[in-house]
Amino acid sequence: MVSGQWPVAWNRKQSSVVGGQSAVRGRRLYLAIVSLALIAAACHSNRQSPADNKTIVDELGHTVRVPQHPQRIVSLAPSITEILFDIGAADRIAGVTSYCDYPPEALNKERVGDTLKPNIEKIVAMKTDLVIISTSSQLETSFRRLEELQVPVYISNPRTVDQVIESIDKIGDLVDASKEARDATQRIRSRVAAVEARVAGSPRPPVLVLLGTEPLITIGAASFINDLIERAGGRSISADDKADYPQYSVETVIAKQPEIILLQTGSSELGERLRQTPAARSNKVFHIDDDLLLRPGPRLIDGLEQIAAKFHPDLFQAENARKQ
Amino acid sequence: MKRRSFTGDRLSVRRLAIVLGLLVVLLTAVFVVSITIGSERVGLLDTVRVVTSKLTGQLANVALEKQIIITDIRLPRVLMAIVVGAALAVAGSAYQALLRNPLADPGILGISSGAALGAITATVFAESLPISRPVAAFVGAVITIGIVYALGQGGERTGSERLILAGVIMNALLSSIVIFLVTTASGARQRNVLSWLIGDLSGEPALLIPVALFVVSGIGVVYANARSLNLMMVGEDDALALGVEARRVKIAVYLAASLLTGAAVAVSGAIGFVGLIVPHAVRLVGGSDNRLVVPAAALVGSSFLMIADTIARTIVAPRELNIGVITSLVGAPIFVYLLRRSN
Numbered sequence: 001m002v003s004g005q006w007p008v009a010w011n012r013k014q015s016s017v018v019g020g021q022s023a024v025r026g027r028r029l030y031l032a033i034v035s036l037a038l039i040a041a042a043c044h045s046n047r048q049s050p051a052d053n054k055t056i057v058d059e060l061g062h063t064v065r066v067p068q069h070p071q072r073i074v075s076l077a078p079s080i081t082e083i084l085f086d087i088g089a090a091d092r093i094a095g096v097t098s099y100c101d102y103p104p105e106a107l108n109k110e111r112v113g114d115t116l117k118p119n120i121e122k123i124v125a126m127k128t129d130l131v132i133i134s135t136s137s138q139l140e141t142s143f144r145r146l147e148e149l150q151v152p153v154y155i156s157n158p159r160t161v162d163q164v165i166e167s168i169d170k171i172g173d174l175v176d177a178s179k180e181a182r183d184a185t186q187r188i189r190s191r192v193a194a195v196e197a198r199v200a201g202s203p204r205p206p207v208l209v210l211l212g213t214e215p216l217i218t219i220g221a222a223s224f225i226n227d228l229i230e231r232a233g234g235r236s237i238s239a240d241d242k243a244d245y246p247q248y249s250v251e252t253v254i255a256k257q258p259e260i261i262l263l264q265t266g267s268s269e270l271g272e273r274l275r276q277t278p279a280a281r282s283n284k285v286f287h288i289d290d291d292l293l294l295r296p297g298p299r300l301i302d303g304l305e306q307i308a309a310k311f312h313p314d315l316f317q318a319e320n321a322r323k324q
Numbered sequence: 325m326k327r328r329s330f331t332g333d334r335l336s337v338r339r340l341a342i343v344l345g346l347l348v349v350l351l352t353a354v355f356v357v358s359i360t361i362g363s364e365r366v367g368l369l370d371t372v373r374v375v376t377s378k379l380t381g382q383l384a385n386v387a388l389e390k391q392i393i394i395t396d397i398r399l400p401r402v403l404m405a406i407v408v409g410a411a412l413a414v415a416g417s418a419y420q421a422l423l424r425n426p427l428a429d430p431g432i433l434g435i436s437s438g439a440a441l442g443a444i445t446a447t448v449f450a451e452s453l454p455i456s457r458p459v460a461a462f463v464g465a466v467i468t469i470g471i472v473y474a475l476g477q478g479g480e481r482t483g484s485e486r487l488i489l490a491g492v493i494m495n496a497l498l499s500s501i502v503i504f505l506v507t508t509a510s511g512a513r514q515r516n517v518l519s520w521l522i523g524d525l526s527g528e529p530a531l532l533i534p535v536a537l538f539v540v541s542g543i544g545v546v547y548a549n550a551r552s553l554n555l556m557m558v559g560e561d562d563a564l565a566l567g568v569e570a571r572r573v574k575i576a577v578y579l580a581a582s583l584l585t586g587a588a589v590a591v592s593g594a595i596g597f598v599g600l601i602v603p604h605a606v607r608l609v610g611g612s613d614n615r616l617v618v619p620a621a622a623l624v625g626s627s628f629l630m631i632a633d634t635i636a637r638t639i640v641a642p643r644e645l646n647i648g649v650i651t652s653l654v655g656a657p658i659f660v661y662l663l664r665r666s667n
Contacts, residue, residue, distance in 0.1 A: 214515040215526040215644060241643065249363040250526065251393040252642035271528040276392045 056174055059157040059167060060135075066152045069176040070130040074112055074123050076142070077134035079297035080156065080171070081106050084132075086298040087172050087180040094126050102291065102299070118142050124149055132156060132171065136224070136296050156296075160227040161304070164296040165189060184298060191301045192231060195308045198315050199233025205311055207234040208258035208279065209293075213271060216248045224296050232308035234260065253277065260311060264290040286310050335613045343610055347623035351406075354627045358402045358634045359394065363641030366390050400529035404591060405633045406626040407532070408525070409598060411539040411588040413625025416599020417606075417617050418546045418581035421553040422574060423473075425484050426662060429600035430465075430585040433487070434494030436594035438468025439582075440520045441498050441505075443590045448509045454531055458538055462586030468494055469582055484663075515593075522648030523595030525633050531591050538587040543622055545580035549573050550614035557612070595629070595648050597655020602628055604662065 053065045072094035075081040081100040084093055090105065095112040110126070113119040120142060123131060128151055133143060135157040146153045154174055158164040165185045172181020207229050211217040219225045220241035229236045237256040238248055250273055261270065261279040265287045270280055279285055288310075292303030309316035360371050370386045374394040377384030384391060412430060419428035419435075430436045442464025446456040472494055476487035499521055506517045515527065546553075552573040555563040560570045588595070602625045603617060610616050632650040639645060 212516060214528065215519055215524055215646075217516075238642075243643075246643045247645075249637065249642045249644050251397045252363045254389050254392050254397060255364040257389060272530060273396055273528065276396055 056154065056170075058154045059163075059170065060155045062153075062155065064152050064154050066154070066174065067129050070174070072127055072129050073175060074118075074126070074128045074131045075100065076112075076118055076131060077115055077136065077156075077295075078102065078291070079136060079295040080132045080134050081109075082295065082297035082299060083168050083171050084175070086184050087168070087175070087177045089175045089177050089180075092175065094128055095123065120145050120149070124151060130154065130175070132174075134158075134296065136294075158224050158296040159222060160224055161192060161231050161300065162227075164224060164300055165192075167296070168298065188298065188301050192304065195233075195304055196231060199308055199312055202233055202312055202315065204233055204235040205259040206237045206256060207260045207262065207311070208237050208253060208256075208277070209262045211245060211264065211294075216250055216253065217245055218248045220244055220246045224300075225293060228293070228300065228304055229307070232304055232311055234307070234311045250274070259284060261285045262293070262307065262310075263287050264293075284310075335615055340616055343616060344619055344623065347620055347627075351623050351627050354630045355402060355406075358405070358630045359398050361634055361638055362393065362398055363638060363644075364393055366393060370394075400532055401525055401633065401637075402630055403536075404525055404529055404532055405629040407536045407539050408588040408592045408595065409602075409625035409627070409629030410543065410622035411584040411625075412595065412598040413602035413621040413628075414543050414546055414618055415581040415584040415588070417603040417614065417621045418553075418577050418584075419469075419599070420603055421557050421614055422577055422581070423476075423487060424557060425487055426604070427484050427488055427600070427659070429597065430581075430589075431594055431596035431598075432495075432600065432659070433469070433472050433491035434498060435465050435468045435472070435582065435585050436589050436596070437495050437498035437502065437521075438464040439586045439589035440464070440594050441502055442586065444502060444505050444509075444520065447515075448505065455534055458531065458535055458587045458590035460586075461590040462538075462583050465582035465585045465589070466579065468498070469578060518646055520593045522646050522652065523593040524646040524648065525592050525629075525636075526644055527591060529591075535587045535591050538583055542580045542584040542587070543618070546577055546584075547615075547618045549577050550618050553577065553614045557614075593646075593648070596652050597659065598625055598629060598651055600662075601655050601658045604658070 052068045054068055056064050056066060058064055071092055073084065073089065073092050074095040075084055075093060076097055078097065078100045081093070081096045082102055084090060085103050085106065093106075093109055096106055096109045097118065098111050098114045100106045100109070112122050112126075123146065131146055131151055131153045133153060133155045135155065143153050143155060154171070156167045156171065158167045165188055168185050168188070169178075169181050172178045172184075209219045209225060209229065211219065218238045218241075219229075219236060220243040221239050222242060222244040226236050226239055237253065237258050238246065241248070253274065254276060258277050258279050259282070261274070261277065261284065263270070263285065270285055274280060286307075288303065288306060292299050292306065305319070309319055359375070360366070360368050366374075370390055371394055373384045373386050374391050377386075377391075378395060415435075416429050419430065419433065420426055422428075430439075439461035442460035442462070443457045445464075446453075446460035450456040472487065472490045475490035475493070502520055503517050506515075506520065518524070519527070552563065552568045552570075555566050555568050556570060556573065563570050603621045606617050606620045606624055610620055629647070629651075632654070633647050635650050636645040636647040
């Protein structure tokens with residue numbers, strides 16, 4: 001159509017086609033019925049029926065309406081994927097992030113992007129009936145977008161070891177696997193208690209956890225890793241910082257005299273300046289598998305046992321000997 | 325006044341000596357303050373004791389960690405601020421004279437981003453060879469200034485706007501490539517994206533001495549050509565008539581300025597606006613004779629960056645800010661002022 005002509009044609013239709021009006025009305029009605037049917041179908045595919053829904057309050061206080069027994073779950077954090085596998089909900093996972101690499105079977109699941117930029121379109125197209133987000137992996141930025149699209153979103157926000165355990169229980173309730181979750185958390189609780197009993201009464205060495213070296217990124221009080229260090233019988237030198245992952249001053253590190261330094265696997269060796277710390281002088285700089293330390297999931301207890309053995313080698317001689 | 329200082333030989337040795345002498349005093353004072361203040365309290369007395377014990381070789385009666393803080397952490401960092409500040413300020417003066425554009429600055433023209441990209445590429449491919457970083461940063465700076473210059477030329481009017489637009493485009497493009505490399509390449513991750521893009525002096529000072537050598541030679545080359553630059557600021561044809569080999573001078577100074585930018589960016593990332601505001605401040609007070617501007621900009625640039633870094637180190641202690649945050653907060657309003665005035 002040549003531009004400039006269509007408004008004329010449109011006017012003509014408006015003024016002259018009187019007899020066609022009922023036909024137009026009929027078509028409108030037809031459209032309305034079809035779209036209503038489509039909306040109903042869409043609603044139906046999202047939720048079996050409104051009666052089957054339950055209401056859950058997530059860890060940031062939002063109320064979420066989810067199906068009684070979610071069938072197509074998307075996990076947007078490696079820790080959440082590990083939890084879902086641990087509580088026997090693996091077959092109901094519809095999608096995971098590109099960082100979800102444990103257990104190995106998770107690699108066979110459909111990818112929906114990375115933790116920071118999940119593919120919202122894909123999540124909607126997969127007829128997802130529950131999305132689980134963790135604040136330890138991303139800000140809840142995708143939350144609003146998904147909520148607008150009427151996809152139920154549960155946000156996990158663990159800040160301490162206890163909250164990690166509670167979060168596993170809550171996710172169990174959420175996906176209708178409460179019993180399996182209780183079993184898993186029972187095992188974790190007893191292992192945490194065993195570590196705590198062993199380190200109780202021993203002096204707590206000052207610990208520096210390094211997540212980045214240029215500039216120095218460490219952990220503050222708001223991170224669950226801070227609590228993990230405490231439980232393992234150590235004391236984080238940056239616990240006075242209220243944030244979760246602050247950029248920190250080297251000279252403050254030197255002044256606080258860390259006796260143990262934890263680095264991530266694969267990170268480069270300590271720089272010249274940090275070799276002046278008591279930890280470096282007494283050879284107590286350890287590379288820890290960051291998947292065990294940074295993921296607030298069921299394997300956090302493995303991380304806890306590993307760092308406790310590094311903090312108190314004399315108390316964990318049997319375990320250390322077995323590893324060698 | 326301005327005309328007289330432009331054309332050459334009126335700058336007396338006495339005036340040069342007085343101005344530079346005063347600036348050295350300023351630099352020393354700022355140095356003492358910077359070394360005394362930090363996120364941890366060491367105290368002036370203990371600081372003096374540590375410094376004198378280093379100079380005399382005697383043991384100081386000061387706690388070991390305080391000695392480490394002063395000599396191994398603050399001193400190298402403050403020295404790095406001196407080197408980087410001088411490099412960026414002289415690079416800025418050189419680009420401004422060469423391009424005859426008061427708004428030229430390594431950051432604004434995208435040259436720092438080019439240098440950062442070079443340095444990151446070197447980190448990815450030759451992590452074990454740190455000296456490759458300033459060299460690759462130099463190459464990145466040379467290529468970028470070439471592209472920006474080519475984009476800025478041509479057309480009827482070769483105004484400031486065209487050159488700055490070219491810089492904006494290069495900055496956007498190169499920053500994206502930097503972010504891409506830092507997020508995907510494993511070797512590049514040891515330093516985060518912000519540290520590369522807006523600058524940060526908290527890195528390891530291992531490259532302090534080689535970088536200082538690069539910077540001293542770069543400043544030397546620019547200073548040796550200062551008189552020719554004066555004549556070229558009037559106009560290349562006039563300079564040629566007065567016997568200046570414009571082409572040779574241009575190439576030498578471009579390379580030297582790129583070396584300065586590359587050396588600075590390789591150790592501290594792209595700290596912005598230093599090359600813009602320092603030469604302007606110097607010209608405002610001392611006139612635009614490059615024989616004064618170049619050494620004075622070096623001294624003022626060092627002092628400015630030491631102050632900015634001391635603020636970055638202490639204002640949210642024990643956390644740290646990236647130094648680029650401070651320099652941009654000071655520099656951006658001044659840039660806007662200069663832009664309005666130049667129109």
